Amino acid sequence: MCAARIRVNRGQSKLNGTGKTLMAGILDKERIVAPKNFNRWLIPPAALAIHLSIGQVYAFSVFNEPLTRIIGVTESAPQDWELTTLGWIFSIAIAVLGVTAAFGGRWLERVGPRKGMVIAAIAWAGGFLVSALGVWVHSIWLLYLGYGVFGGIGLGFAYISPVKTLIRWFPDRPGMATGMAIMGFGGGAMIGSPLAVNLMDFYSGPDSAGVAATFATMGVLYFILMIFGAAIVRVPHPEWQPAGYQPEQASTKKMQTSGHVHVDQALKTPQFWLVWAVLCLNVTAGIGVLGQASVMSQEMVGISAEAAAGFVGLMSIANMLGRFLWSSLSDYIGRKATYSTFFVLGIVLYAAVPSIASAGVIWLFVLSYLVILTMYGGGFATVPAYLRDLFGTAHVGAIHGRLLTAWSVAGVLGPVIINYLRDFQISQGVAPADAYSLTMYIMAGLLAVGLLCNLAIRGMQERHLMDERQLVTE
């Protein structure tokens, strides 16, 4: 009887402050307001479920080789797709992610995290299902539309949906909270890769490479996990605060704003563009190395292809752990100091790597790159808390969405710098082992620019803050 009464209470319409009746649907923000004594540690699993699912995007390359033998099955047939054709699937997904996060963030602010997560789940899982159909009928355009466009939309919404919610639940430790979620994005590839390989082994046979069935299965599994996240997510009660937390004390910190900046206004501040440059340069330095780690380690220190695969695996773990550890540390030492550490340490390590490689000290070479990768991941995970400090919480999700365009730019810039410079140097007669030295020094230079941008960031000026009237209408 009690449970029935609870259900009735939760299902009924409520009155808002103006006396207007609103019937909240199960996805609406109004329906997921937690009671005052809600345990906030129930929220990170919701965010992790979302990010673990979409982190699969970094493991998409496991499908590349099987997708080149859909018709030939055991080996590629003349009508089969080529790797260059398939490469566009991942590129489209990342590009659509950036666009969705940039333009969808404002809408997500209005509708709340649950609706955002459900839309993301439908788009992400739908992308897999459309791709399965694409493989089944052998249409590359369906893969571009499925994984590329629908999947990219799912990625964009899913990436930013839980971030603001976590920041609101953990105002005393926003770095740690967002680090937990964004760590999931790093960990998602580690799940997606073996899962896809095992499923393709299971479904493959004399007539099929097993890719279509694998796509369909993964779509269903990710849909379930993401809907689980959407079902358990809650937003804090307006009067809720963590025990012992005093917002007045927190806002007296030099870099922490006492108010909120509108997303449109944020783009007019130097702080936004400086943080944009900081993220872009930090990601550029890491992403190029990440993409070329296998070949680079074989050419620079002469390890075997198998050992290089192990090196790439360790880098993934470093990338994931860095997301949690650095962002948690930033709650204590501050975001500015954290990014300054990334840049100073990064400059030293990038500048030292060519000498370490030529000396043949493999363990130090590996250790240097692992530290670099922790800082690459840490850069992603610390930035939402940096934005919250500078711009307040009101529009932090939308501002974060716009900032992710820095990731898209870095995604192009990093690999281009590494690949182009390597090819150029080799064409000039430089030995492959030495071809990365110039690139490493250029990366160190980019990090030096990033350091200057970070040092130039100041606390938010009062004139950019929203007034009481704007806060009410927003």
Place this chain on the structure above:
Amino acid sequence: MARNTDDPYAGQDAVDREASTLAGEEHVTSAQGRLVVLWAVVLIPLAYGVFNTIEKSLALF
């Protein structure tokens, strides 16, 4: 139980108070159980992924 109709969240407060009072200790235990289950749902797949990656990484040593 009096409800403040000016407060859009009044209903949920009431629900929560009601649930806490009626269920008592059982409510606390089930909340802890829920915490364990929710974390397990995400940490088990993550552990599977990390284990697989570490296994592959052993080739480096």
